[in-house]
Amino acid sequence: MSTPSPSRAPRRDAAENRESLLAAARLVFNHDPSASLEAVAAQAGLSRRSVYGHFANREELLLEIVTTGARRVATALESVTHPDPLVRLALIASNLWREVESVRVMALVAVRGPLAAHTAATLGAIRANVRAAIAEGQADGSMRTDLAVGRLARLVEDTALVVLEDSTEHPLGAQEGDRLAMLMTLAVVGLGWREAGTFIDGRPELAWPAATEPDIESDRETETVPE
Amino acid sequence: MSTPSPSRAPRRDAAENRESLLAAARLVFNHDPSASLEAVAAQAGLSRRSVYGHFANREELLLEIVTTGARRVATALESVTHPDPLVRLALIASNLWREVESVRVMALVAVRGPLAAHTAATLGAIRANVRAAIAEGQADGSMRTDLAVGRLARLVEDTALVVLEDSTEHPLGAQEGDRLAMLMTLAVVGLGWREAGTFIDGRPELAWPAATEPDIESDRETETVPE
DNA sequence: AATAACTTGCACAGTGTTGTGCAAGTTATT
């Protein structure tokens, strides 16, 4: 039943085209989530008609992008573990930024749009992780206790998205964005800005990974995040 | 030239219907910004056809809602003046919440959607106000200086919108929302959570206005913002 | 009661999209 018999192996370029379409869709939808399939196909260098050779409908295409993206982010983030809940949160923020930076708009769609319900399951693990870290931080006194866990968790999430949104219109270097994501997260959970800054600087886990080629731009001051 | 002569005064109910349509549009579009005029008309108890008796097209209707809304908010906020820039920011956040609470989604559309360019002028005054407060706060050491004014200003704005968004899905009492808006704003500009809390509690200007009818639900604790 | 002002319902044109069928073409695989 696995090999009906009178057929041949599927062509390899078909798979490539499928990937082209996915890549094109990521690009185009990241610019305008409600773009037409015509636009996507054009970007992929294919015809609109052929889209339907790979995906049953628009919905399915969209869904594939979003779910694989969500899975990618989820696996990257659920590996984050650290005894200190503040560090854990900061690491989550940092990793999220790195993963999602290049597909910001789609990420927002995935989280906000009608597909939110579908990604909720995949992203549930992350959410749980954030929630747990906050509960722990509230318990040990390192995070604010004037807001309920659930609300605070959502505010933390949304704040991460804010950084993404803002950087969409006002670009930010990878490193600056990384730091900003952490700073904002810490701010929301209750740390004052000096506290947050020294906290980050004091933990090697939160440091920006040293360049592979040693100090190639070590003369560049990065104390502050420029506009 | 003001009264051509062979006509009559316009009917009073027409103006009412126009208002009904605007109210309906606010309601419906606030639920789904891309809803059809059919839906709007139905909500107003009128026919789709009659919409065109009052507005040239969809765009014009949308525009009227957004611009009058923006004007309303702008006039409410530009009157905010206070020597202390922190208080000023908190007041802006607080007033914004009160003005916009009931039309959250439309507010987001007005600020984010394609009409953003149109409202930008109206809301420019507020933005300038926020920016000025931040610059002042940075100068006198009451706000963080690790982020540039422009970026910080945008983050403050976006954070206000986050509170609006979150409260759309997870409703919040008027007073709780008010306080949360202030807390988040202060957090973003650098205050630790205890600092922010005592700051708000220490300024009568930032207190929730006393009920007109004395303590009608005074038994309700509102120290914390529930989920 | 007369009449202008307004509303309504219907029909219709136009637009932009999605999704399908099919015949003819191109291309990878065997």
Place this chain on the structure above:
DNA sequence: AATAACTTGCACAACACTGTGCAAGTTATT
């Protein structure tokens, strides 16, 4: 070189919506 796998272009139906014209109705105003 044969052939299945894939792409393409075109035509077509369907849908949901916007905007307009018009004749017939209803209602406020005078």
